[in-house]
Amino acid sequence: MITISEPISTTSPIGQPIDVLDSPQLLIDLDVVDANLERMFAPFRDKPVGVRVHFKSLKCGGLASYIAERGADGFLCAKLNEAEVLADAGISDILIANQVVGDKKMGRIGRLARLVQLRICVDDAANVAQLSQAATEAGATIGILVEVDIGMNRCGVDPGEPALALAKKIAASPGLRFDGLQGYDGHLQLLDNREEKRTRCLQSLDQLVGTRRLIEKAGIPVNIVTGAGTGTWEFVGHYDGVTEIQPGSFVLMDVAYHAVRPEFGCSLSVWTTIISRRPGRYILDAGSKAISRDFGTPSVKGRPADRVLQLSEEHAKVESNDTQVKIGDHREVIPAHCCATMNLHRNCVAVRKGKIEALWPIEASGRYD
Ligand SMILES: Cc1ncc(COP(=O)(O)O)c(C=O)c1O
Incomplete structure (x- = not known):
């Protein structure tokens, strides 16, 4: 029997660039x-x-x-x-x-x-x-x-x-x-x-x-x-x-901790896709169900001028003056709280220099016992 809710299995992404990944997806650099x-x-x-x-x-x-x-x-x-x-x-x-x-x-x-x-x-x-x-x-x-x-x-x-x-x-x-x-x-x-x-x-x-x-x-x-x-x-x-x-x-670090401990870099991000855009803003395909907001607002990696305005369940609204934004472009979002974000996902992708090195299940996510 085919289980339609399971991911479609494809060839192994190990060694491939992160662009082969669907989104949203947790990345660890x-x-x-x-x-x-x-x-x-x-x-x-x-x-x-x-x-x-x-x-x-x-x-x-x-x-x-x-x-x-x-x-x-x-x-x-x-x-x-x-x-x-x-x-x-x-x-x-x-x-x-x-x-x-x-x-x-x-x-x-x-x-x-x-x-x-x-x-x-x-x-x-x-x-x-x-x-x-x-x-x-x-x-x-x-x-x-x-x-x-x-x-x-x-x-x-x-x-x-x-x-x-x-x-x-x-x-x-x-x-x-x-x-x-x-x-x-x-x-x-x-x-x-x-x-x-x-x-x-x-x-x-x-x-x-x-x-x-x-x-x-x-x-x-x-x-x-x-x-x-x-x-x-x-x-x-x-x-x-x-x-x-x-x-x-x-x-892993996050926005909240990086503000007080800049000696540690943010290795955790959520790989997302731009699914909608208007002048001055774009919308990402990940919201509070994929990016914890208990410690505040996330940031967009490498784009300090872009500002996450709001997380709804499945969307992030980002203010941006970037006129080159295209639907389908990817953004990495750095969560405000790494621990709570790990708890929202079942697996993560370990990445090095933009290439996929390992796929790991997050066995304890969503468990409180
Ligand atoms: C008992 C205990 N020890 C250490 C930590 C330190 O963790 P972190 O480095 O994430 O602040 C925590 C955080 O909740 C904790 O509850």
Whole structure:
């Protein structure tokens, strides 16, 4: 039986120029990815600080493998399904940088802990007991990080004594190994005042590393202290007492992050086609169903004078004085938010120097479990 909703299979596009692609389609420029990885990895290569890459930005096993081959010190993710995709991609060191709660997830946690070096964040004693039971039943060990709230006001216990109390509970729980602390400064990532960001970041780190010292004083070793995102990477990475950083967006980048972190290039774009035009404007065949708008308006790659005015579901309206625009021309649109845009697509095309190098499924897109 012919399934009409499946793409028509043609000869392999590998090695072909991107013009052979239909649109809309996610593109990832591997030369830009390589430069971003080098920019992030190089300062820490000879230092006792690891770079763990956040998979919630990527969601694509092929891209994770590509990054692992270039020297990432492991991966983290926000959700259990992302950890499973990472394991399937051959990644063996995985931190779920989030709370995993509920009976329904514990079987999956146990299975994963038997396959990979698994770590999970906690901020609650009952959750520690649940994970301890899951690990014991699976005959596995799970590394646990206490999540410390260093100002974001999301998950996490307060710095100091509350974190120490939880560390003691973890250290005494069968099947669990207390590994250390996570403190994520999410509230600072997109601040555009660099000095203010640095000052507030260092204050947060005082709390995090102060908590480390308190726990060590109580005789419990703290092997991992992790935090940071693309917006605070170097402040956190160079702070004494931190052992690793955990940025993700720096790989793909987007309009919002590029405004505050221009040292990383935008490797992600959406390949689109002009489907309509009028004097002073043109319309692209991709809207908010293909380009996330939760962090604002995207831009048109290489055309700073063109301005995206509006995204409706399947259209982008672009203001432009370009009189050469033709129906059928292509444009690459750089999303305002890379992570949310990856989540909208089922696959992506890895490109180098305008030619197609690989086609990758985005296995974790559209999944929240
Ligand atoms: C726990 C945690 N760590 C690190 C990050 C950093 O990610 P990014 O580099 O995309 O800012 C995030 C972002 O949401 C996060 O939630």
